Every structure is written in C-alpha cells, then in structure tokens.
Amino acid sequence: MCGIVGYVGKRSASEVIIKGLHRLEYRGYDSAGIATLNDELNVVKVKGKVGVLGELVRKKKVKGNPGIGHTRWATHGEPNDINAHPHTGAFRRFALVHNGIIENYDVLRQDLEKKGHKFEGDTDTEVLAHLIEEIHELSDIDFFQAVQQALLQVEGTYGIAIIHKYHPDQIIAARKGAPLLIGIGDNEHFVASDASPIIEYTQKVVYLEDEEMAVITSSGYEVSTLKNVPLTKEVHELAMNLEQIEKGGFPHFMLKEISEQSDTIADCMRGRLIVGENRIQLGGLDGVLDRLINARRVIIAACGTSWHAGLVGEYLFEYLAHIPVEVEYASEFRYHEQLIDERDVLIVISQSGETADTLAALRKAKKRGAMVLGICNVVGSTIARETDAGVFTHAGPEIGVASTKAFTAQVTVLTMMALLMGRENGMISDDRMQELTRELNEIPKKVKDILKDTSHIQEIASLFTYAPNFLYLGRSYNFPVALEGALKLKEISYIHAEGYPAAEMKHGPIALIDEHMPVVVIAATDHTNDKMISNVEEVKARKGRIIAISSNGQSKVARLAEFNINIPEVHDCLTPLVAVIPLQLLSYFIAVNRKCNVDQPRNLAKSVTVE
Ligand code: F6R
Secondary structure, X not given: XXXXXXXXXXXXXXXXXXXXXXXXXXXXXXXXXXXXXOXXXXXXXXXXXXXXXXXXXXXOOOOOOOEEEEEEOOOOOOOOOXXXXXEOOOOOOEEEEEEOOEOOHHHHHHHHHHOOOOOOOOOHHHHHHXXXXXXXXXXXXXXXXXXXXXXXXXXXXXXXXXXXOOOOOXXXXXXXXXXXXXXXXXXXXEEEOOOOOOOOOOOEEEXXXXXXXXXXXXXXXXXXXXXXXXXXXXXXXXXXXXXXXXXXOOOOHHHHHHHOHHHHHHHHHOOOXXXXXXXXXXXXXXXXXXXXXXXXXXXXXXXXXXXXXXXXXXXXXXXXXXXOEEEEEHHHHOOOHHHOOOOOEEEEEEOOOOOHHHHHHHHHHHHOOOEEEEEEOOOOOHHHHHOOEEEEOOOOOOOOOOOOHHHHHHHHHHHHHHHHHHHHOOOOOHHHHHHHHHHHHHHHHHHHHHHHOOHHHHHHHHHOXXXXXXXXXXXXXXXXXXXXXXXXXXXXXXXXXXXXXXXHHHHOHHHHOOOOOEEEEEOOOHXXXXXXXXXXXXXXXXXXXXXXXXXXXXHHHHHXXXXXXXXXXXXXXXXXXXXXXXXXHHHHHHHXXXXXXXXXXXXXXXXXXXX
C-alpha cells in the first residue's frame, strides 16, 4: 500500500526522502513522488520506480527543506505521472501526500467543479487538495484550520502530510484509519507511514491515533485532535534495527526471511516455552486466559496468509485444548458481527497490525462487548494497540511482500496458546505436555536442517518453472499448509495454483489432473497417512506429476511420488511448521527462474490498509 515519508531538519530533505521511499518500496506501489520547499514548491513525480524518481530528483537538483514523499498504490485513477502524489491544488502553494481512500470524493469533486475547480487527474487525493484550497482561499482562517475543516468534511480514511510555501519549517500531518507516526530526532523530525524509512535516524516515535493532527517542525511537534483539543503523546521506543530491514547479502528479502525461520521460531518461543518446567508462559494473556477458555465462542479473523495460520490454529485449539473455533475472513466477519457479544472472544491475526479489514473486524467485535485478542508482529501497530490483550510473534520486520517467517511465527504462537489452554483446562496430561513441549523446542533445529541443503527443491523448481497450473493437497493440519503453498506460488510467480483438502479433490479438481499437472502433496500427518496414500494413488492413476512433502515415516507416499522432498519427522500437530518451508522455497525458486519481482510482486501490497 501507499507509503509516506516526510522530513524537516538540517539534512537534505530530498536525500532522506528518496532513501526513505526506497525503504517503503516493500509495501507495494506503482508511482512515486516528492515535494520540497525552498523559495519555491518543488514537485517531482513519476509512474514507476523510486529509482527513476531518484534520478530525476538528482538531475533537477531538487533542494529545499522540509520535504514530503510518497509511494502510490493505485486505488482511484490509473498509475500515471498526474495521479502520482504529491498533489498541489490549483495555486501550487502547498503539496499533499495521502494514504487511504476519500470515499465521498465524487460528491466533493462535483461540488468543487461547480465552484470552478479544474482537476488534472482522477484521484480522491487531488479532490482533498482542492477542498483544502477552497476553504483556505475563501476564509480568513489559517492554513492549519483549513486542513482541519477539510478533514471534517471527508468520509473515508487518510494518513496525510502537507507542506506549505508560506509555512517553511513545518509539516502538517493527520491520521484517520491509515497509520502515521512522528519520528523524533535531535533538531529534526520525521513523519512516516511506518518505521522503516526513519529507523536509521531515530528510535523514538509518537504514533498518531485516528482523528489526530500534528504540526511538525525541526525543533518539535504539537499534536491535537481534529477538533483542536491539544494532546500530550507518549513517546515509544522502536523495537527494530536497521540490519533487520536490509538484505544482509541475500538476493531477496524473501529468501532472507525464509532462511531466518529457525531463529525467528526460536525467538518467538524464547521465555515462553519452558521445557524444563513442562509449561508455557504467555505474559500477554495473563488475566484473560479464563475468559478465553470459557468463552461461548472463539472466533479467529484474519486475511491471506494470516488467515491460513488461523486455520492451523483451529486444528490446534480443537485437538489439543478441545476448544471449538470458527475461522473467518476478516472481510466477511463484518456481516456476521451481530452474532458476537460479550460472551465471545475474537482473536485477530496480523503480521503488519494494520490490515484494514482485520482492524474493522476487531473494532466491530469490541463494540459488541467481545474480548479481542491479537497475534501481531509489528509492535506499536494499530491492531496491537487496540486489542485487549495478545501475543507478539517477534519475527522481526518482514519486508518481502510474500509472508513467510510471519506465518511460522503465528503458527508457533497458536501452538503455544493451544498448549497453554489445554493444560489449563486439563485436556493435556503431564506426559503429553512433556512430549509436545520437547518436540516444539526441537522445531528450530529441524527447520535449520531443511534449510541446510535446498538444491533438491531448486531442481524440482527448474522442472516446473513453466507449468501453468499447480494443485496443492493436504489433510488435517496440513490442509491450511496446502492453501498457503498455493498462495505463495500464485503471488510471486503468477502461476495459477489451488490448495485443497486432499479428499475434496474427488469432488471436482480431479478433472484437471493429467500428465501436465504438478500436484504437491503434503503427506506429513501420520493420522491421515493411509487416506493420503489413497489420494496419491488417485493422482498417479491419472498421470499427475506428484511432488510429495513427506517425512521418513511416510515412505509409501515417497515411493509413489515422482519427486519427494523429505522433511524431518515431527509430531502431527507441529508439521505445518516444517512442511511449509519447502513450499516457500519451491515458490521462491520458481519465481526467480521466471524472473519475477519476488519481493514486490505486481499488484500486491505488503500492508493492505484499504478495505
Ligand atoms: C501473503 C500475504 C498476505 C497477508 C495479508 C494479511 O503472502 O502476505 O496474504 O498475509 O495481506 O496481512 P497481515 O498479516 O499484515 O494482516
């Protein structure tokens, strides 16, 4: 999704901003732009990459301070130079960048057109710029108040940053529904949509909340509500460092993040899985565990990969703790929200902590009195701040658009939660707990073993690089892994792929199987193994090209398959943590072979902040 970075201070604003925009590239975008102030308002914007913008900025010798920059992920209006941000209004006295969607932009635009405003492009943001201009030009209120009044008229979501020719040394920022933070430096300040563009300058940040505005200067910042009530904001320390957001010698962030998983799973369990004492300790759930265990209903809501982790969670909670769970797409949950009340618990899962649909689900459930727990990666994110309690995944920043280490960390948290609840409600005996905690503790080492030699997966990837379709089959805990494997392949290599519970294959997808169809079979779950063997036979009988993911215990599947990727043996309920790794690698290698932009796949955004 769109990204914002702004700077006011003693450095070259354009340098800070171009570098910052590069750091924001991971969010997904299709155009980029920058505005700075010296005597003039300098605006440069282009369709395409930040690299191209940077070249132009250097060529044009864009100087000045303060400055704001933007990466745009098109929602209203195609990606082109005109629709790129910043937008200036007719008089070019100020420049505005915006994340989010102004939903009533059409009505506002028609009204402004009647008043004589001429629009260059098709964006909702340009309408906001003209609205501010209209209010400011026709009244004697100052510019800040004009922005305030304009924002009170818009419906929808925004994170904005504005610079004005007659207010040098100042950035105005405001937020509703789209994240924005202020970075605090020494006689310099930053504004950004996430911490990645400012992390090398400061660790101190203030998070703006909805309907808050700020005036940011080199020497300080003032925050107030949209209705002008001054606020004192808490200063937070960022829990990330620069190294974590750089590639560290890997060709892509995705490969770096896949390779980190042995460490990130271990980090996620550190201080929480206490093997010697046969227990799990999740401080974030202190005081809410009873309500969770005794809830009338437990619902998990999330999107995409996080939703797949939620599905694994359903199996884990039900098998280990005997707690029934419903898993909902956050975007669909809103239509069922009236069935939730204070007797229920909603668990939202989100890597970014900013996904708009997941946030909407959280807010709806809270409004109806339910307790809302979060499983989030980004500390300080909106979802993390708005949930009643929760558990951080501690996977470190995930920059590759395709989620990898966040998934395994989410599943690790869900496993620990299931164990904790199962112990608490007496469903897991001492012996079983011992066996499961020991095995869980071994997972990082087993993940490392898979990652040690990936050549076999690379060979398989080269054979199937140009396959037009893939089918992924799994059962039980590994049905969600099949969905996740298919999603990874689709999003980064643009190959059509579908994931199915293996037995469902007979109810339709089997018609697709012929000698050209690669079928990835995740045959790593013991208790469904016999049934899986039958499914593999069915695929083989139709000449499907079977790629099995199996452990030593499933040697029959390995023999039937054309290719077998061996994974270490683990307890059934822990297989998703190991089985997903070869699937991530398979899609990574295929995407690289197809010369796809692995870290920034077309049309995708890392953090989906629009509904
Ligand atoms: C897929 C992927 C997306 C996200 C989804 C939810 O690789 O990354 O499907 O999982 O957009 O994002 P979060 O977890 O940030 O809420």
